[in-house]
Amino acid sequence: MSRSSAVPGRVRGAGGFLTIDLDAVAANYRTLGTRLGPACECGAVVKADAYGLGLAPVARTLWDAGCRRFFVALTEEGIALRFLLPEARIYVFDGVDQDTTADTAAHRLIPVLSHPGQIETWATYARTQRTRLPALLQMETGMNRLGLSTGEAETLVSDAADIGALELDGAMSHLACADEPEHPQNAQQLDNFRNALAILSPLGLAAASLANSSGIFLDPAFHFDLARPGAALWGINPQPAGPNPMGQVVKLQGKILQTRTIDTPSAVGYGATHRVRRGARIATIGIGYADGFFRSLSNSASAFIGGIRVPVVGRVSMDLITIDVSAVPAEAAQAGDLVDLISPEHPVDDLAREAGTIGYEVLTALGRRFERRYLGGGTGS
Amino acid sequence: MSRSSAVPGRVRGAGGFLTIDLDAVAANYRTLGTRLGPACECGAVVKADAYGLGLAPVARTLWDAGCRRFFVALTEEGIALRFLLPEARIYVFDGVDQDTTADTAAHRLIPVLSHPGQIETWATYARTQRTRLPALLQMETGMNRLGLSTGEAETLVSDAADIGALELDGAMSHLACADEPEHPQNAQQLDNFRNALAILSPLGLAAASLANSSGIFLDPAFHFDLARPGAALWGINPQPAGPNPMGQVVKLQGKILQTRTIDTPSAVGYGATHRVRRGARIATIGIGYADGFFRSLSNSASAFIGGIRVPVVGRVSMDLITIDVSAVPAEAAQAGDLVDLISPEHPVDDLAREAGTIGYEVLTALGRRFERRYLGGGTGS
Incomplete structure (x- = not known):
């Protein structure tokens, strides 16, 4: 039998x-890069063990395909990735708190800072270490999940003390409805993000990032400087109403x-x-x-x-x-x-x-x- | 903040x-033992990493509470458990195939044999090793999932060659509706299991096992010699229509x-x-x-x-x-x-x-x- x-x-x-086609991952990364054009860098979200596919093989494949910026959810995930990719820029969506400051700095992770308490924690740690530490700011633009409000951003810009301790890499936000291109919230979030960037402009931020996988397939106005695809890299259709452009x-x-x-x-x-x-x-x-x-x-x-x-x-x-x-x-x-x-x-x-x-x-x-x-x-x- | x-x-x-209360696991094991009475041994199902709670701490706790028979789904799970509990009797629900015979024997696992091809594979391997190998027979009694049909059991009893190569530990089946005590399929499966045991009686099987967690709370006629609770050990209510007797x-x-x-x-x-x-x-x-x-x-x-x-x-x-x-x-x-x-x-x-x-x-x-x-x-x- x-x-x-x-x-x-x-x-x-x-x-x-379970068979995972790493060549297809690399091809999908290139497809997204073509869609974005040369003005927008394409990062990759590899949180949750690269969405369950295995962090090590997937991250290495993406690095070989030219990806240099990676996003994870937890400090622990960032540490694992650091050992795999010593030169990558690694962002941690959950940011940092008093328990994770030392690990975050030791492994050169870039926390995504989403509220004033996190900014204060990270800046305080930077001052005690007598160094400037990198961070990416997250702006709330309509998802009500993580991110600074407009008022918090205004306060931040005027607070030279904390900002001076940090080396701000850029600002990001997250689209709630990008898989529905006609959803009115997309345009609203785009407006809100532009408004936030204007508020933050005195800080001279290097990069703005809004688009996830689905956002890459919206109007190029959503692309900004850095895209953060995850799902599309693994073959999930970023625009479910149409044919799947991913392998x-x-x-x-x-x-x-x-x-x-x-x-x-x-x-x-x-x-x-x-x-x-x-x-x-x-x-x-x-x-x-x-x-x-x-x-x-x-x-x-x-x-x-x-x-x-x-x-x-x-x-x-x-x-x-x-x-x-x-x-x-x-x-x-x-x-x-x-x-x-x-x-x-x-x-x-x-x-x-x-x-x-x-x-x-x-x-x-x-x-x-x-x-x-x-x-x-x-x-x- | x-x-x-x-x-x-x-x-x-x-x-x-995630906090897992091992004392509560041990207490639940004792509760089930009390319910079963002295005539029925209480085993434990620890497949799928002890239902996600962690095989090592849970299996050790159950062993210390007196459990001696453990059930897993996969050969690989059985091997992991063997290293934790050298003296336990370890049953593998998925049985054995040509790829797993050597590992199953080497780690003294007891495959649950559910179809003639498995019996033949295991008996053939026993003969090549010039030894008798242990097994538990699974009977199909109404779930149409895994198990021998009545006709296959009759053929087996008459096939001295394969049976002679095996040391049959007993026979089991699985209840499909034991969490609904009034469901007519319970009585039907009980009848079918008794009928199967009668067919197998020439083999002189040591133990019969039918009850899962919910089956333990049915009539004692469902208990037989060996119960196989899983869910109730971790606090899941074995009879959802009533109050939960488990901690x-x-x-x-x-x-x-x-x-x-x-x-x-x-x-x-x-x-x-x-x-x-x-x-x-x-x-x-x-x-x-x-x-x-x-x-x-x-x-x-x-x-x-x-x-x-x-x-x-x-x-x-x-x-x-x-x-x-x-x-x-x-x-x-x-x-x-x-x-x-x-x-x-x-x-x-x-x-x-x-x-x-x-x-x-x-x-x-x-x-x-x-x-x-x-x-x-x-x-x-």
Whole structure:
């Protein structure tokens, strides 16, 4: 029954196989750079372990493709990246607090400062160290999440003491609705960001940054000096209403543990939510919600065998899913065979839609139990 | 602004703090043992890194509490557990295939065999090694997921060759609807399991096992010789329609990065899905869906500060959530303060309900970026 020779590199009973195409990451980085043009530098957001794809291979690939500015969420992520890329400029979205000042400085991380308390903490630390420390300012422009208000920015400009202790790298803000190009909030945030830059102009900031992946596909007025794509680099469609300009990066396959032909009409899985007819064939796959294959994919996800759709039936279990493989010949779905869950005919955005979420969440949830394989490696340097 | 002294052990900018009460795990194990009585041994399911709580501390705690039989999903998980507990009996639900026979035998793992191909693979390997190898048989009784059919069991009993190569430990099956005690499938699966045991009786199996956490709270007829709780050990209610007999194990707290008083009625977060009135106070927390705080908790999750409910408003971002803290005094919600996301007033089952899922999925999704603290340690041996 087992056909393990069909599975390259399979070891130790992993239930799923995740293939990450690093050449596609590099190609996507170049695509975004072309879209931005020469006036805007293209950075990369690699927080959350590069959205679940693996920080080390992804960051190295992007560096080789020419990326020099990287963004992470946490200090700890910045430290890990520093050991990988000694020369990169590394920004930490969550900024800095009294517990992280020393680590942030020691690893030459650039905190994104979003409120007066953070600015004061970082400036105070700089003064105690008798040095100037780098920072990027975050402006609130309409998301009400992180960032300085207009009033706080005005106060900051007039406060020579704290500003003098810092080497301000630039100012950024974040778009809430850039994946909906017609949303009125985009223009409003652009106006607010321009207004903030005018307030901050006495500080002589080097760089302004507003565009995330989706923002790169808005009008060039949103580009400014530095773009911060994440999702598009991994093949997520930055403008879901249109065709996807990005190349696919991720492939996920699950291993069939057992195939069964139903001899009596009966139910499948927890809660007996799906009934199967006599003669149907059910394959059980060694992937479940503990691997990030969301339980909301119960009775809704599509899988593919040789390009033919075979639906997930019944509830997603912790470590297992069941799929109805009646549509393919019995010999195409045997124990040991692989089933495509994310693939060219079923990209990550499609799986996300079946789960009622977005591709970003699917990627970051991809579990640690998969066997991972990396294809290519950027420019090969 | 920062009040880091209130956060014991905070380092390197983690956005969330996960506390796991190992004494509560041990107490829950004893509670289940009392419920089962002396005729049924209580094992423990510790697959998926002990449902996300950390295999090493949890498995050691359970061993110290008297547990001797452990269940995992994957060979790799079994190997990790073998290094932690050299004397435990370790069962692997996914069984064995040609790639994992050698590792399974070398680490004295007991595969759960669910189809004839697995039995043949394991028996063949035993013969080549000139030894008898242990196994647990899984019977299909109504879930149509993994397990031998009645016909396959009959064939097996008559096939002296393969059976002779194995040292069969017992037979198990799995209940699909045990969390709904009135569901007719429970009685049906019990009948089917008894029928399967009768077919297998010529093999002289040592142990029969049917009950998961919820099955332990069904009629004692479901208990047999060996129970396999998982979820209930971590405080998930095994019978959701009634009060929870289990003690709480998990506490999750998020750190406030910034608090903002809204000066103009405006929107919060991606997609501008939540409007806030002037004067409202919004706190931004350093936890998001990349930490397993599901995006489906957008505009629905409850958080608590000092026992007062403060709702999550707007969409859950990858690394951030926003909560409306207008209900608590401003001084109770400042940058650096902690907010309770899973706590005695808001147990994991409640957060799961807000996400439209079950506590199992919440636990297994708990991310790797949290700072983890373990309280107690079982019996203290």
